Amino acid sequence: MQSPWQPLLLLSATSILTELYPEAASGSPHSCTDVLQLKACLYSAAFRRCRRSGLTAISSAHSTPRPVAETQSYGPEFINQPHQILIPADTALTKVTLKCEALGNPTPTYRWFRNGSLLDLETLSRYSQVGGSLIIDPPDHTSDSGIYQCSASNPFGTILSQEGHVRFTRLGNFSDHSRGTVSVREGQGVVLMCSPPPHTAEVRYGWVLNLFPSYVEEDSRRYISQVTGNLYIAKVQPSDVGAYICLLKDLLTRRRVLSPPTPLTLRNDGEFLYAAAVSPSLLSLPHWNISMKQGRRLVSLCCTVQVIPYLCAGLCV
Known part of the structure; x- marks a missing residue:
């Protein structure tokens, strides 16, 4: 019914x-x-x-649709494209897959490019292609870093994918050797050396005082160089005494490494010293510090000076 x-x-x-x-x-x-x-x-x-x-179209003679079959020819259309791949150097990753897939009739064929040059997959033993995707097995940080793109082609057109970056990030560990105590008179300036480990990653420097995560905040007396990682403290006060730890953070992988502590103490073998009329000495060359804020590009130029041996400070303009 x-x-x-x-x-x-x-x-x-x-x-x-x-x-x-x-x-x-x-x-x-x-x-x-x-x-x-x-x-x-x-x-x-x-x-x-x-x-x-x-x-x-619907067949009027039957109650079921015609078999699904591609009857119209058309050019390639991407449904999967390569993206950025970050590979920590200390990982056990053995295979990297860069995806590339496109629709088209006739079925598209694929080619891969690294840094703008065509890859000859027949001569690259570690490279293979499954469908349109590129597989690197195993990846090598000395030869596989770069910008990858795939193209999909058929008789009705060729399209080029977005860029997919393969990056190897290396952030070593600090040496386990203990660091010597730095002694300074009250009112003097001091530089605490970070001595960072070898790294290829984009990093951000910071300092911890005594216990993690009690970070050292930059102000008119304290400045952290994002070039060397060194911490500059002007007019040392009793509240500055403690154990200082340099911290490196990989901005891409978020991995962090910490240095052994550097003790800072006050010397008691002299009276409070005041700054004398001494010509300033340049401690670090000016460097660019570029950031983005609400769609605008902010540029600051930083340098560090010291009025030897009493005062050191950083300045950004």
Whole structure:
């Protein structure tokens, strides 16, 4: 027995299809099964592929749609493109996959480029291609770093993907050797050396006082060089006494390494010293510090000076 809502559903769906696909409305009346199948195709995620398939028309002689088959030729369209891949140097990663996949009729063929040069996969034993994706097994930080792009081609066109960066980040550990005590008279300036480990990663320097995460805050007396990592303290006060730890943070992987502590103490073998009329001495050359804020590019120029041996400070303008 026919449900009372079926005629209404059939009429509504058929009117929509007539507007979208005039060719689908020709011929004999369609069954409810035909309309529902075509409607499901139209509202599916594969809408464009449905239009190119045999479901763009309904057979009036049968209650089932035509077999799904690509009948319309078209150029490549990406559905997967390469992205940035970060590989820590101390990881056990043995394989890297750069994805590339495109639709097209005829089926597209793929080529890969590194830093703008075509990769000859037949001569690269560690490189292979599965579908359109590129596999590097194993990756090598000396030769595989770079910018990768894939192209997809068929007789109706060629498209080039977005850039996918493969980067190897290396951030070593500090030496385990203990650091000597730095003694200074009250009122003097002092420089605490970071002596960072070898690294290729983009890092941010910081300092911890006594216990993590009690960070040293930069102010008018304290300055941390983002070039050397050194900490400059002007006019040392009793509150500055403690154990100082240099910290490096990899901005990409978020990995952090800490130095052994450097004790800072006050000397008691002399009176409080005041700054004398001594010409300033340049401790670090000016360097650029570039940042982004609300879509604007902010540029500051920093340098560090010391009025030997009493005062050191950093200045950014």
